Amino acid sequence: MEILQTAFMQRALIAAVLVGITAPAVGIYLVQRRQALMGDGIGHVAMTGVGLGFLLSTSAIWMATLVSVAGAITMELIRAYGRTRGDIALAMLFYGGMAGGVLLINLAPNGSNGSLSTYLFGSLSTVSPADVTAISLLAAFVVLVTVGLRRQLFAVSQDEEFARVTGLPVRALNLLIAVTAAVTVTVAMRVVGLLLVSALMVVPVAAAQQITRSFVVTFVLSVVIGTAVTLAGTVTSYYQDVPPGATIVLIAIGVFVVLTALATPLARRRARALRAAEAAAVPDGEAPDVNVPAARRSTDDVTV
Amino acid sequence: MATVESGQTAEAAQRTPERRSAPVVTVRGARATLGSRPVLRGIDLAVHSGEVVALLGANGSGKSTAVRSVIGQVPLTDGEITLFSTPLRRFRDWARVGYVPQRTTAASGVPATVREVVASGRLSRTRFGLPGKADRAAVERAIELVGLTDRAKDSVEALSGGQHQRVLIARALAAGPELLIMDEPMAGVDLASQDILAATLREQVAAGTTVLLVLHELGALEPLIDRAVVLRDGCVVHDGPPPRAVGQHSSPSSSSRGGPMPGHDPSPLTNPGCHPHAAGEPLRTGLLS
Numbered sequence: 001m002e003i004l005q006t007a008f009m010q011r012a013l014i015a016a017v018l019v020g021i022t023a024p025a026v027g028i029y030l031v032q033r034r035q036a037l038m039g040d041g042i043g044h045v046a047m048t049g050v051g052l053g054f055l056l057s058t059s060a061i062w063m064a065t066l067v068s069v070a071g072a073i074t075m076e077l078i079r080a081y082g083r084t085r086g087d088i089a090l091a092m093l094f095y096g097g098m099a100g101g102v103l104l105i106n107l108a109p110n111g112s113n114g115s116l117s118t119y120l121f122g123s124l125s126t127v128s129p130a131d132v133t134a135i136s137l138l139a140a141f142v143v144l145v146t147v148g149l150r151r152q153l154f155a156v157s158q159d160e161e162f163a164r165v166t167g168l169p170v171r172a173l174n175l176l177i178a179v180t181a182a183v184t185v186t187v188a189m190r191v192v193g194l195l196l197v198s199a200l201m202v203v204p205v206a207a208a209q210q211i212t213r214s215f216v217v218t219f220v221l222s223v224v225i226g227t228a229v230t231l232a233g234t235v236t237s238y239y240q241d242v243p244p245g246a247t248i249v250l251i252a253i254g255v256f257v258v259l260t261a262l263a264t265p266l267a268r269r270r271a272r273a274l275r276a277a278e279a280a281a282v283p284d285g286e287a288p289d290v291n292v293p294a295a296r297r298s299t300d301d302v303t304v
Numbered sequence: 305m306a307t308v309e310s311g312q313t314a315e316a317a318q319r320t321p322e323r324r325s326a327p328v329v330t331v332r333g334a335r336a337t338l339g340s341r342p343v344l345r346g347i348d349l350a351v352h353s354g355e356v357v358a359l360l361g362a363n364g365s366g367k368s369t370a371v372r373s374v375i376g377q378v379p380l381t382d383g384e385i386t387l388f389s390t391p392l393r394r395f396r397d398w399a400r401v402g403y404v405p406q407r408t409t410a411a412s413g414v415p416a417t418v419r420e421v422v423a424s425g426r427l428s429r430t431r432f433g434l435p436g437k438a439d440r441a442a443v444e445r446a447i448e449l450v451g452l453t454d455r456a457k458d459s460v461e462a463l464s465g466g467q468h469q470r471v472l473i474a475r476a477l478a479a480g481p482e483l484l485i486m487d488e489p490m491a492g493v494d495l496a497s498q499d500i501l502a503a504t505l506r507e508q509v510a511a512g513t514t515v516l517l518v519l520h521e522l523g524a525l526e527p528l529i530d531r532a533v534v535l536r537d538g539c540v541v542h543d544g545p546p547p548r549a550v551g552q553h554s555s556p557s558s559s560s561r562g563g564p565m566p567g568h569d570p571s572p573l574t575n576p577g578c579h580p581h582a583a584g585e586p587l588r589t590g591l592l593s
Binding site: 033155157168209212242277 | 376417424
């Protein structure tokens, strides 16, 4: 395999796998909370971090991490405490972040809109060994949080009000999701680019849930899809000289379309199986809702 | 705790009046505003151990806000709330409380099975620990209580409206709570599911669970209700036996314009300090003395 012999491609493939795992792992909670576009917002804010990194001649990844974590916390606080104009505040944050990035990078001595565009659309050839170290550390954090706390994050994302009554630290968990999403954005920045990060958080999850019934299977399948499309896109961009980010996102959307097409006959078969099971359980044509094991009733039936 | 884990005690347990002494929930002079609108204007409420109390009232009467303030979801501007004799601020023992929020669906943006949703109710006991054998058994038992065992592996999105509500109740029962707080558990539920929910609730009550629930109309739950508290414009206008005219009080024309319910004289409990348009001193119904 010629592709594995060049050092920059090895780094690019490692980065691609890490992005393929982490982006859907966080994205599933964002989709569950119906905040699918939050990654997009964080991506815009991260641009200011990249610009700041260039201006201060420090690592763009770590600076982008700092700024996007701050941006994500701000967004979460606006969501939690904001009143009716929360969307306007978010819009300010998004566009301010993007404008800040463009301005700062043009102020930097060695920066230009050209160097910003490698962060916007992803660039495999520029992934440095230091980037790989940073991406690996950040990805480890993301995996630890999203897998280790899956039960708690599931509960908070499923029904926030109920989660509060179970005594979980809901505010802290919400902030943790926001911070983890911000970290994921910077992990994915080098490979798919800031403008397409959100796609990799959302599309694999959307594709997986076309054919799944449970959260755990959706989680695993979306990570598998994420890894497969980032690897496929990276390899394609190596041989065809196309931008990796766009290739990865288009392949992911292709997977979504295929799984959606598969889902219709699958759903029909499941519905048929369910009807058959209900018909077997309720021979006298009773409505399925009243089909409860009678042995469980410890008290007399309630009369209306 | 004896509710979900031990089914056998349910048969033996009888509701005895002697058990109804310790207050499980007390609300004293509760005032709350949503935006700038006062929603609670000095509510007094006490729910004793083993009691089943229904909060009734028209839309906008503050009944939903009242229960949501009891679980700390709506901050009070005045007054105090205790749960199991602990001030709400310092109450941490949330495994003793099962909450059924007002929802028409148990689904979210990602598919989840009935078992996964119900298992999240067990987090009040496991918190950040790993669920053990007992936790998994409690989840299965809660699913069984609402008659959804055969649907446990199905996505909640595939369920009917009544089944969604049963999932939400199973989730609240998973931790084996001593106090069940339910916000409109019968909203949008077909008659067949209402009967199942009533039977599930009856078992819980027989096992000694205290219940505070918001209802639009008594309906299938009527035989279970020990006491009804009727709210109007954020004030308690009736606290006593459930009204006779079942289902009538909920229509806006009868409850918000006329008396709290037709054919029922509210005057014995109408407190002059809590007149709908004169928010004066906190209401004292004498329940807590």
